[in-house]
């Protein structure tokens with residue numbers, strides 16, 4: 319069975335001022351699959367994931383050439399960043415709930431997109447928290463500050479907050495690197511659960527994690543994609559020597 | 571050898587510590603003496619009248635409709651038809667008591683506006699009869715004569731600071747209404763919109779330097795521009811505009827500091843959910859910066875309350891409740907400028923000290939308020 323293509327990246331280059339952080343990237347990302355990005359620190363994983371929802375637009379001095387399309391539409395030329403970001407949600411490395419109640423955090427996205435009715439918001443909040451597998455833990459303290467729960471719970475609240483804008487794609491930049499093993503497993507289960515409905519791109523430093531949850535894996539090095547393919551293949555029969563070195567921990 | 575060195579050091583430490591103690595004690599003593607002196611000079615002058623009366627004595631003619639049905643009292647100083655009792659106070663005939671149903675409560679001035687008579691109002695004339703230099707009983711007899719409407723000339727004694735209190739509040743409100751929105755917007759612009767670069771650095775440099783200019787120069791500028799060129803005369807508006815300009819640098823830099831303290835992660839999260847810049851500012855950035863902004867506003871109020879040099883030539887030193895924003899009716903002395911005027915014009919140190927006591931109380935209240943705000947918000951933040 320061949321995959322449906324969600325994103326198609328061609329000849330993508332990105333410069334921070336004079337520094338080239340991404341070099342000539344070509345990649346097709348499948349719909350409703352989990353794609354993992356791995357690679358050593360500073361190789362450009364975060365930079366690349368942020369080009370997908372145009373978060374790099376916020377940084378001064380960034381220059382991008384090449385093309386990224388989503389469902390065939392150029393996201394830089396034929397789409398504005400605001401509507402792109404409502405279709406492509408993002409979860410960050412550090413849990414970053416707003417300093418407001420759990421309810422207000424999850425309702426933030428729907429509210430800025432114009433939903434005011436309380437019963438509609440209530441429904442969205444409950445549904446999103448359930449989807450993020452945290453409803454049972456927080457249903458009695460929705461009015462409490464989102465900063466007053468554990469880091470793992472905060473991260474799932476952030477996932478719920480992203481789900482509440484009903485995106486098609488979820489970008490996760492090392493979503494578990496600040497969490498304990500149990501919270502990490504919960505979020506991994508959650509990701510595999512969510513891929514039925516969402517296209518997920520996840521950056522991770524954790525080889526086992528990439529192996530456990532992803533369908534496809536891309537190995538980055540110095541701003542280039544060294545190897546990209548089925549996760550199975552990348553982990554068991556890497557074609558490139560550098561990939562093999564990195565995966566077996568013989569790198570550097 | 572070793573021991574002597576150590577002893578030397580001990581001695582030096584001792585001397586230094588002594589010096590530190592000494593200067594601490596000196597500072598505290600000086601402060602205590604200043605406050606003590608002001609309280610000693612000023613407290614005796616503070617009473618209910620001082621806080622509630624107009625500054626100047628005010629003469630007014632009023633018409634009062636006399637009652638027909640009289641309640642008699644066994645008191646020769648009681649004016650039955652007006653329902654008031656008179657008394658002699660410092661050779662003046664004053665109202666010492668007013669009945670509940672007294673018609674002087676419905677007195678009208680010459681413009682037919684209500685002018686309710688109060689206790690301690692001085693009566694100098696009833697109809698055409700001068701009642702100065704009479705006893706209370708003689709005056710009561712004069713007032714009791716006749717029926718219908720009587721015209722009374724009264725003097726309401728001044729000596730209070732109400733005009734200055736009101737003017738101070740007006741100037742605080744006006745200055746903040748002008749300076750806060752401009753200052754906060756500028757800070758948001760500089761911090762959230764402006765491109766980093768030479769121009770931004772230049773603007774910041776200018777703002778920092780503006781904060782250091784002595785207030786008398788702002789006063790001079792305000793007089794030249796607002797009072798003269800814009801022909802506002804000494805007025806609340808000219809004073810408030812001058813103060814607004816003076817306050818802007820502080821408001822901008824304090825707000826900018828507060829904005830900078832908001833974690834970039836909040837902005838990222840908000841943008842990541844598809845909010846526009848304005849939505850992010852309104853829902854995340856401004857609420858986060860609110861405590862800092864409030865502290866900036868309280869600091870500004872403190873500076874307005876204490877300001878004299880920037881106001882003397884822009885708002886004037888007339889003790890009146892300003893009747894307009896600009897023009898001859900709009901002059902407005904604040905508590906501080908009136909103090910300056912009192913000492914310069916009449917060397918009335920004790921009244922000046924009484925005003926100083928009121929100012930001290932105001933400043934203490936403001937300081938406590940700003941401490942409370944910071945603490946409340948700090949404990950809220952402490953949740954994470």
Ligand SMILES: Nc1ncnc2c1ncn2[C@@H]1O[C@H](COP(=O)(O)OP(=O)(O)OP(=O)(O)O)[C@@H](O)[C@H]1O
Nearest residue numbers: 334337339357358359360361362363364365366377
């Ligand atoms: N805002 C920026 N300005 C200039 N250079 C940057 C900026 N952000 C990242 N870089 C550089 O771009 C390169 C790629 O950074 P990036 O954050 O994408 O790496 P990463 O693969 O996510 O690393 P990590 O695993 O440590 O998160 C690095 O050399 C980094 O120093």
Ligand SMILES: [Mg+2]
Nearest residue numbers: 363364365491
């Ligand atoms: Mg990264």
